Structure formats: C-alpha cells, structure tokens
Amino acid sequence: MSTIVFDGVSHSFGERRVLRDLSLTLSERRIGIVGANGSGKSTLVRLINGLITPDAGTVTVDGLLVTKNAREVRRRVGFIFTNPDNQIVMPTVEEDVAFSLRKRGLSAAEIAERTRAALDRFGLTAHATHPAHRLSGGQKQLLALAAVLVGEPQVVVADEPTTLLDARNSRRIADLFRAMTQQVIVVTHQLDLLEDFDRVICIEEGAIIADGAPSVAIDAYRALLA
Amino acid sequence: MIGLYSPGHSLLHRAPTLLKLAVLSAGVLWVGFLGEPWQLLIALGVVAGLYLLAGVPARAAWQQVGPILWILLIAVPIQALLSGWVPAAVMALRLLVAVALAALFTLTTTVTAVLEGFQRLLRPFGRWVDADRVGLLVAITLRCIPLVAEIVTDVLEARRARGTQSSLLALAVPVVVRSLYAADAIGEALVARGLDD
Numbered sequence: 001m002s003t004i005v006f007d008g009v010s011h012s013f014g015e016r017r018v019l020r021d022l023s024l025t026l027s028e029r030r031i032g033i034v035g036a037n038g039s040g041k042s043t044l045v046r047l048i049n050g051l052i053t054p055d056a057g058t059v060t061v062d063g064l065l066v067t068k069n070a071r072e073v074r075r076r077v078g079f080i081f082t083n084p085d086n087q088i089v090m091p092t093v094e095e096d097v098a099f100s101l102r103k104r105g106l107s108a109a110e111i112a113e114r115t116r117a118a119l120d121r122f123g124l125t126a127h128a129t130h131p132a133h134r135l136s137g138g139q140k141q142l143l144a145l146a147a148v149l150v151g152e153p154q155v156v157v158a159d160e161p162t163t164l165l166d167a168r169n170s171r172r173i174a175d176l177f178r179a180m181t182q183q184v185i186v187v188t189h190q191l192d193l194l195e196d197f198d199r200v201i202c203i204e205e206g207a208i209i210a211d212g213a214p215s216v217a218i219d220a221y222r223a224l225l226a
Numbered sequence: 227m228i229g230l231y232s233p234g235h236s237l238l239h240r241a242p243t244l245l246k247l248a249v250l251s252a253g254v255l256w257v258g259f260l261g262e263p264w265q266l267l268i269a270l271g272v273v274a275g276l277y278l279l280a281g282v283p284a285r286a287a288w289q290q291v292g293p294i295l296w297i298l299l300i301a302v303p304i305q306a307l308l309s310g311w312v313p314a315a316v317m318a319l320r321l322l323v324a325v326a327l328a329a330l331f332t333l334t335t336t337v338t339a340v341l342e343g344f345q346r347l348l349r350p351f352g353r354w355v356d357a358d359r360v361g362l363l364v365a366i367t368l369r370c371i372p373l374v375a376e377i378v379t380d381v382l383e384a385r386r387a388r389g390t391q392s393s394l395l396a397l398a399v400p401v402v403v404r405s406l407y408a409a410d411a412i413g414e415a416l417v418a419r420g421l422d423d
C-alpha cells in the first residue's frame with residue numbers, strides 16, 4: 001500500500017477557508033471519506049493528485065511531493081470523477097481506454113492487448129468500437145474505471161463515483177471497488193458502501209471530526225446530520 | 227468517426243487511412259468534372275458497389291446519405307425551374323456521389339486511424355508542430371460535439387418544462403455556461419489522466 005501524507009495543509013477559495021491545518025496519514029487499503037456538502041471532501045482528495053495545490057502545508061505520496069512530482073504521482077494515483085461524461089476524453093470506448101496507455105513506451109500491440117483485457121474485465125467488450133457518449137450512465141462509469149485501472153495505478157481515488165447511478169449500478173461499482181487489489185480512497189454520501197472499509201474519516205468545515213472504524217465515523221457523521 | 231464508424235474488416239476498413247482519404251478525395255474531385263447524367267449514374271453505381279464491399283449496414287448508410295436527399299427534394303425543383311432538368315439532375319447526382327463518398331470514409335475509418343494519419347502527415351513538420359498534440363486536440367473536439375449536443379437538448383427540455391418564452395438568449399446563456407463548466411471538468415480530467423506527460 002502507498003502512504004499518503006498531508007502535513008499542515010490549509011486551503012482557501014477566495015475568502016472561504018476550506019481546509020484548516022490538516023495533518024493526516026493514509027496507508028490503509030480501503031479508506032472512506034464522508035461529510036456534509038461543502039465540507040471540503042473533494043478539495044481534500046483533489047490535493048492527492050495535484051488537481052489543487054494547497055495554500056500551505058505539503059502533500060506527499062510515497063514520499064513524493066505532489067507539487068514537485070505531479071507527473072509521477074498521477075501515474076500512481078488514478079482518479080475517478082463523479083460525472084464520467086467529463087472523464088471520457090476519446091470518442092469511442094476502446095480509444096478512451098487506450099488513451100490512458102499513451103506515452104508509456106508500450107507497443108501498439110501491447111496497448112491493444114491491455115485495452116482488450118480491461119474492456120473484458122468490465123464487461124464492455126461488446127461496446128469496444130461504440131461511441132462512448134451512447135453508453136448508459138452506469139456503463140460510462142464502468143468505462144471510466146476501466147480507463148483508470150488499465151494504467152495500473154497503485155491508488156484509486158474516487159470522488160462520489162456512484163452518485164449519478166441507480167441502485168443496481170452503484171452496487172456493481174461498489175462490488176468492483178471491493179474486488180480491487182489497489183488501495184482505494186472513496187468519497188461518498190452512500191454510507192453503506194463503506195461498511196467493510198478499513199477506515200472512515202468524517203470531515204466537517206474542513207477539519208476532521210471523526211476518524212476510525214466505519215461504524216465509529218459513520219455514527220459521528222449521522223449524529224452531525226441529526 | 228464521431229460515433230458514425232461502422233465496424234468491419236472489409237478492404238475499405240483495412241486500407242491505409244491516408245490512401246483512402248486521397249482516393250476518396252480524388253473521387254469527389256473527379257465527379258465534379260463529370261458533366262453527363264449517365265456518367266454520374268455509373269459513378270453512383272460504383273459508390274453503391276463500394277458500400278456493398280464495405281458491408282455498411284443500410285441503416286448506417288441511410289443515416290449519412292438520407293439528409294442530403296431532403297435538401298435535394300427542395301433544391302432540384304428550383305434548379306430545374308431555373309436551368310432545366312438536366313443540369314438539375316447533374317447537380318443532384320454530383321452532390322449525392324460526393325456526400326456518399328465522404329460518408330464512406332467516416333463509416334470505415336476510426337478516429338484513432340484518422341489521428342494517426344494526421345500525425346504521419348504532420349511528422350515532416352515535427353520541428354514546428356507537435357503532431358501528437360494536434361491529434362489529441364482533434365480527438366477531444368470530436369468528443370465534445372455529442373457533449374454539447376446533449377447540453378443543448380437538456381437546456382431545450384428544461385426550457386420546455388418551465389414553459390419559458392423562446393428567445394435565443396435564453397437558450398444561449400445556459401448552453402454557454404454549462405459548456406464552459408464541462409470544458410473545465412474535462413480539462414481537469416485530462417490532467418488527472420496524465421495529459422501533461
């Protein structure tokens with residue numbers, strides 16, 4: 001497992017202080033992050049692969065400073081966004097998966113082979129040559145997952161990956177997360193997704209208010225909402 | 227190309243992209259010089275043969291060529307009134323053959339193949355342009371077309387649901403705003419997926 005370290009991280013958007021002097025070490029295999037809307041969850045996870053640069057403090061992934069080694073860090077950390085439509089950048093399904101493998105010094109045959117395997121794993125083989133925008137919402141999120149995992153990241157960070165999906169598709173995505181050998185960090189409002197996670201962190205107003213076993217942190221979050 | 231690609235393994239699918247592009251463009255040009263309806267009818271027959279060779283399903287072909295027939299339905303009578311039936315027929319056949327040839331290219335060529343073709347074309351100019359970037363730009367532009375189309379449909383639907391008066395501004399503003407948001411999000415995803423490698 002990778003070790004992700006936040007050290008004294010603060011971040012503001014304009015006047016609004018979103019994260020306050022946050023220090024955190026993430027090394028468990030499955031980590032969930034919960035909190036109310038606007039509490040700073042997305043900001044926190046975006047710091048991990050350098051989509052946001054903190055105003056103060058540092059974030060490191062396996063000792064690599066994210067701000068200095070963004071390229072290397074992004075190769076290790078795959079990121080799943082809430083809306084797969086924005087994550088799919090190529091016109092067809094297989095091209096989008098293959099996009100993740102460009103500039104890795106792989107031969108065309110190797111890229112084709114890995115793409116094929118990834119599509120197979122996510123049940124998208126029949127759609128390989130179809131336009132990505134014609135897939136259903138659930139299939140699009142599967143494609144986003146396939147495109148991230150084909151790059152063999154060590155960590156998968158997902159920001160509300162099931163929010164736009166129906167119950168069956170969110171269960172399917174949840175099962176896939178469960179089956180992943182990678183370290184996963186998931187932000188979600190669907191608390192049942194986190195039941196068997198190793199650690200859950202509850203954030204409120206940019207500070208950690210609970211951190212520990214799922215039941216503990218989720219109870220704290222429920223109490224907060226009540 | 228943009229979701230128009232019709233998968234297959236025919237000679238046309240396997241032909242090198244640049245060769246295919248060159249031959250089809252030459253065909254379109256050549257049709258421009260054919261002045262007799264019977265010549266054009268033969269050309270149309272050849273194109274139809276190419277469609278059969280490519281094994282393009284009739285529906286996919288119709289989606290491509292159908293719209294031009296609607297235009298011809300209006301343009302041909304006008305042209306006929308103005309300059310007679312023969313010139314009208316020549317114009318209609320030329321247009322039909324040209325559109326069918328262009329469509330044949332998109333139906334049998336993946337975007338990846340087009341990009342690779344582009345990159346090969348640009349390689350000699352590698353010192354001035356980054357062929358890879360240009361290719362990527364084209365691909366992402368293609369990807370954005372259905373995305374924006376979807377936004378427009380969404381906004382139109384929302385407008386209908388709210389019963390708002392039809393005004394171009396009321397359509398344009400939300401479409402532009404949402405497109406900009408989407409562009410932002412796609413930019414972010416590109417970074418996350420290692421574009422700046």
Ligand SMILES: Nc1ncnc2c1ncn2[C@@H]1O[C@H](COP(=O)(O)OP(=O)(O)OP(=O)(O)O)[C@@H](O)[C@H]1O
Pocket residue numbers: 013014016018035036037038039040041042043044
């Ligand atoms: N790019 C931005 N510019 C300005 N303010 C922002 C930006 N991104 C986030 N914020 C603000 O920062 C705060 C925290 O946002 P963040 O997206 O991290 O919350 P979140 O916990 O992910 O919420 P949600 O559950 O709604 O996704 C919010 O008040 C939000 O308005």
Ligand SMILES: [Mg+2]
Pocket residue numbers: 041042043159
């Ligand atoms: Mg969020």
